[in-house]
Amino acid sequence: MKAIVIGATGATGKPLVDALLKDDTYDSVVIFVRKETILRNDKLTEYVTDFSDIEKFADVINGDVLFSCIGTTLKNAGSKDAQWQVDYEIPLKMAAIAKNNGVHTCVLVSSSNADANSSFFYAKMKGALENKIRELHFDRFIIFRPGMLDRPNSNRLAECMVVAGLKIMNRMGLMRKYKPLPTSLLADKMIKSVNAFTDVEASVNLNEIFSF
Helix, strand or coil: CEEEEECCCCCCHHHHHHHHHHCCCCCEEEEEECCCCCCCCCCEEEEECCCCCHHHHHHHCCCCEEEECCCCCHHHHCCHHHHHHHHHHHHHHHHHHHHHCCCCEEEEECCCCCCCCCCCHHHHHHHHHHHHHHCCCCCEEEEEECCCEECCCCCCHHHHHHHHHHHHHHHCCCCHHHCCEEHHHHHHHHHHHHHHCCCCEEEEEHHHHHHC
8 A cells, every 4th residue: 555644754753654664554655744854765755845835746645545644833833824834724735635636545633622613723723624624525534633642852841741740640540531642652553543444434532542
């Protein structure tokens, strides 16, 4: 099979690409990145783009599965408009092109509180993206809604403090439903979900991610 990945250099994307390159199910992995990576593998094809004109790559956005884990924070983006561009516009454009080119499965990393009707910007953005990709009618649409992610070498101080606190409470048997999810485990489950779920749509929440 052939995989397409956006968000390949992120906390989830890195282990996802590594796992795909080791998975014999996939004989080709195509990634779209803003800067050239150091990855070298016979199965890997890399396209460098600023994503502002992703349509020019339409001819090569084809394959079997689109893995979409691109995203940023409001702090890193600098504004809500800039974050909307990264977290909503780019993945939606990629999904639309992929579907038009015959890609049959889309695996999307969303958010545990995704809700298009939410009054909170991030939750509303993620919910709106889910709805728009749903309207593309992939043969299969698998949505991952993780909670707090445990990112290796994260420079997000507040996030690191919350993750550390949750781990301590988890060891005490507290707040288990808020257990931090290692990004490497999320990546592994994203790959396994392609064969694990056969319905047209599957929504995978935190507890379900740990269970299959």
